[in-house]
Amino acid sequence: MSRIHSFVAAAVLALGVGAAQAQVTEDVDTAPSAVAMAADLLVVRPVSLVATVLGAGLFVLQLPLSLIQGEPPSEPARKLVVEPAKFTFSRPLGDME
Numbered sequence: 001m002s003r004i005h006s007f008v009a010a011a012v013l014a015l016g017v018g019a020a021q022a023q024v025t026e027d028v029d030t031a032p033s034a035v036a037m038a039a040d041l042l043v044v045r046p047v048s049l050v051a052t053v054l055g056a057g058l059f060v061l062q063l064p065l066s067l068i069q070g071e072p073p074s075e076p077a078r079k080l081v082v083e084p085a086k087f088t089f090s091r092p093l094g095d096m097e
Contacts, residue, residue: 037094040096052081
């Protein structure tokens, strides 16, 4: 009988240690690094600003064709102007998603 009690006590202790280890979680820092922020500020933002300006120019060029064809200009406007502008101006510094 003492072997069974020993086995049960060992099992309970093992489960308790496993549960205690499962509850210990490390705080993961999801903030972008300084290098990512600097690269975003010095490279990605200027390039995306140029993409926004070029997209606006392409949108203006295709607008008469879109109107002649009777298509609403909302989809080209979203793809060529709004999405690059949001990527340039609305997201946090260093966030590349």
